[in-house]
Amino acid sequence: MNEEVDKDKAVKKMSELLRSGAVMLDQTCPLCGLPLFKLRSGEVVCSIHGPVRVVKSESEAIEATTSAVLNEAEKLISMKLYSALKRLSENEDVDEYELKRVVYLLDILERVRRIKKT
Numbered sequence: 315m316n317e318e319v320d321k322d323k324a325v326k327k328m329s330e331l332l333r334s335g336a337v338m339l340d341q342t343c344p345l346c347g348l349p350l351f352k353l354r355s356g357e358v359v360c361s362i363h364g365p366v367r368v369v370k371s372e373s374e375a376i377e378a379t380t381s382a383v384l385n386e387a388e389k390l391i392s393m394k395l396y397s398a399l400k401r402l403s404e405n406e407d408v409d410e411y412e413l414k415r416v417v418y419l420l421d422i423l424e425r426v427r428r429i430k431k432t
């Protein structure tokens with residue numbers, strides 16, 4: 315467990331889930347290790363993290379991790395790109411280095427998006 319979990323809150327939410335007719339599963343949340351619940355709608359939820367994608371196999375687990383990492387990378391690069399562009403727009407003179415950085419970041423972003431599509 316690599317995350318602080320509010321146990322009281324979790325227990326309260328779990329009893330709420332059970333009262334609403336949810337069923338406790340023998341699977342646990344990949345994020346906090348608490349048991350997962352299946353709602354009447356069929357959706358699987360964690361009492362802390364809400365809807366959880368249940369991973370069935372090792373390859374699916376790897377795929378889920380990869381896609382999470384790629385999403386994170388895309389977000390991070392977009393943020394870097396934004397601040398680089400902002401710096402460019404704030405300066406009167408075009409900063410060669412900053413311009414190269416923008417191109418470089420765009421290149422990475424394109425690659426990440428390409429990998430995501432495959």
Ligand SMILES: [Zn+2]
Pocket residue numbers: 343344345346347348360361362363364
């Ligand atoms: Zn959880």
